Amino acid sequence: MNINFTLIAQAIAFAILIWFTVKFVWPPLLGAIEKRQKEIADGLAAAQEGKASLEVAEKKSTQSLSEAKQKAAGIISQAEKRASEILEDAKNQAKEEGDRIILGAKAEIDQEVNRAKESLRLQVSSLAIAGAEKILLKEIDKKAHSDMLNKLAKEL
Amino acid sequence: MEQEGTLSSPSQYIEHHLSFNTQGAEASFWTIHIDTLVMSVILGLITMGLIWMVAKKATAGVPSKGQAFVELLFNFIDDQVKNIFHGDRHAFIAPAAMTVFVWVLVMNAMDFLPVDIMASIYSLLGIHTWRSVPTSDVNTTFALALAVWFLMIYFGIRVKGLRGWLHELYTAPFGTKIWVWPFNFLFNLIEYVSKPLSHSLRLFGNMYAGEVIFLLLGLWAATGVSGLVFGAILGAGWSIFHILIVVLQAFIFMMLTVVYLAMAHESH
Numbered sequence: 001m002n003i004n005f006t007l008i009a010q011a012i013a014f015a016i017l018i019w020f021t022v023k024f025v026w027p028p029l030l031g032a033i034e035k036r037q038k039e040i041a042d043g044l045a046a047a048q049e050g051k052a053s054l055e056v057a058e059k060k061s062t063q064s065l066s067e068a069k070q071k072a073a074g075i076i077s078q079a080e081k082r083a084s085e086i087l088e089d090a091k092n093q094a095k096e097e098g099d100r101i102i103l104g105a106k107a108e109i110d111q112e113v114n115r116a117k118e119s120l121r122l123q124v125s126s127l128a129i130a131g132a133e134k135i136l137l138k139e140i141d142k143k144a145h146s147d148m149l150n151k152l153a154k155e156l
Numbered sequence: 157m158e159q160e161g162t163l164s165s166p167s168q169y170i171e172h173h174l175s176f177n178t179q180g181a182e183a184s185f186w187t188i189h190i191d192t193l194v195m196s197v198i199l200g201l202i203t204m205g206l207i208w209m210v211a212k213k214a215t216a217g218v219p220s221k222g223q224a225f226v227e228l229l230f231n232f233i234d235d236q237v238k239n240i241f242h243g244d245r246h247a248f249i250a251p252a253a254m255t256v257f258v259w260v261l262v263m264n265a266m267d268f269l270p271v272d273i274m275a276s277i278y279s280l281l282g283i284h285t286w287r288s289v290p291t292s293d294v295n296t297t298f299a300l301a302l303a304v305w306f307l308m309i310y311f312g313i314r315v316k317g318l319r320g321w322l323h324e325l326y327t328a329p330f331g332t333k334i335w336v337w338p339f340n341f342l343f344n345l346i347e348y349v350s351k352p353l354s355h356s357l358r359l360f361g362n363m364y365a366g367e368v369i370f371l372l373l374g375l376w377a378a379t380g381v382s383g384l385v386f387g388a389i390l391g392a393g394w395s396i397f398h399i400l401i402v403v404l405q406a407f408i409f410m411m412l413t414v415v416y417l418a419m420a421h422e423s424h
Contacts, residue, residue, distance in 0.1 A: 003295060004187040005180070010196060010290075010299030017200045018255045018303075025204060026251035028211040029230050032223075035216035 125153030166375050173271055173371050175285045176293065189293055196290035199262045204255065233257060236411065241418040249417050252307075256300065256413050260359065261406035263290040267366050267398060272374055291405075292363040294356065301356035304413050308351070311420040324423065355412050362405045366398050 129149050177191040210226045219227060237250045266288040278286040290296045313321045325344050330336040373394065377387030 002183065002187070003298065004185050004189070006187070006189040006192055006293065006295035007299045007302070009188060009193055010296050011303045013193070013197050013200060014255075014259075014300055014303050017204055017259060018252045020204060020208070021255040022248055022251040025208050025211045026246065026254065028214045029226065030246055032214035032216045032219075033227060033230065039216060 121153050121156045124156055125149055128152070169375060170368070170371050172285065173275065174287070174367070176287055177283065177285045189287075189295060191286045191288070192290045192293040192296055195266065195288060196259075196263055196296060199266070199290070200259050203258050203262050207258065229258070230254070233410070237414050240411075240414050241421065243421055249414060252417070253410050253414050256304075257406055257410040260291060260300070260409045261403065263296065264359075264363055264402040264406055266290070267292070267363060267370070267402060268395065271367070271370055289363055289367055291359055292367050294360045294364075297356035297360040298352070300359075300409070301352040304355065304416055305348075305352040308416050308420045311417060315421050316423055320423065351416060355409070355416070359405050359409050362401055366394075366401060369394055 129146075132149075176189040179188045179190050180186045207226055207229075210220075210222045213220075214223055214226075233254045234245070234250055237245045237253050241249050243249075269288050271288075274288055275286070278284070287293065309321075312324075316324060326337045326340050328340060329343065330340050370391065373387045373391045376383045377391070378384075
């Protein structure tokens with residue numbers, strides 16, 4: 001165990017090694033590691049952000065979906081209402097039309113009946129006149145009694 | 157074992173293995189241990205050079221296997237320093253801790269080289285005394301501890317100012333009353349002396365003892381068949397245990413470095 005100049009030489013070597021490490025070895029390693037740490041932290045933050053925005057988008061999509069459903073239901077109910085309205089209208093119209101047709105037919109029938117009555121009346125009056133002529137022969141003046149017969153025919 | 161032929165006694169064997177390859181006048185201050193210096197500088201250049209080559213190509217993207225390994229080391233040291241030192245650790249203390257840990261670790265790890273096989277390889281190169289483990293030379297551990305000691309004083313003065321540092325020397329830990337100043341100073345003196353001593357001698361003692369035990373087991377293995385068997389088994393056991401010691405001592409040396417430098421930044 002003898003202390004000698006080796007000590008000083010070793011100390012110088014030690015100092016140079018430390019200087020070398022401080023200057024050339026440590027900084028690039030530190031830089032690389034810190035940069036990677038930052039990149040990883042950024043990546044994690046971005047992932048978090050993405051997750052959050054995904055959640056927001058999901059919420060939005062479910063909201064708009066339910067809105068659309070509501071709208072569709074409204075439209076369907078409106079359409080149903082409209083359809084029943086149209087149906088009702090059509091029914092009413094048909095009924096009116098039918099009524100009108102029936103009314104027209106009735107009027108025609110009445111007319112027809114009246115016409116038949118008229119012609120029957122005329123025929124009856126002429127028949128009555130012919131009958132009376134046959135019965136009375138010349139006793140009756142056609143002219144004198146025609147007024148009376150016409151009056152009679154009108155009363156029928 | 158190869159040395160048995162040339163070296164006659166066990167004490168000579170151990171002495172041979174524990175003598176340095178020296179340069180300069182024997183037993184003077186200007187002696188230099190060539191083996192310690194060459195081994196430590198080569199190891200430092202190789203390891204820090206390898207780490208540097210990885211660091212130069214360091215990418216923030218997917219790291220290569222080498223970069224992943226270096227980052228493992230980086231994070232391990234950075235975490236340790238972060239827990240102890242609460243300033244800007246990246247400016248000096250953390251890289252210094254990395255240097256200390258890596259360098260001391262590889263210097264300690266030279267203890268795994270089997271002493272006699274290495275000795276025969278060295279003698280093939282014409283070198284007859286060569287110690288492979290720089291940290292079992294007290295000059296190395298003292299050099300590191302003293303460098304840390306000077307850094308400690310440097311940071312103490314830089315953070316607190318010369319006046320503040322001197323003030324603390326006399327007023328901490330017992331208080332500012334004038335009659336406790338001598339006690340404070342004595343206390344701090346002991347602290348300043350004991351820090352580099354315990355710092356360096358702990359590492360030196362562990363590595364030196366490890367080496368000596370390998371040598372003793374080598375000696376036992378040379379005594380015969382039973383010695384060979386037990387020497388080999390115990391040698392293997394000691395090697396395995398030594399893995400722990402090598403890493404642990406490097407870690408302790410680094411932690412103490414960080415603790416001392418962090419303490420220098422704190423004012424009482």
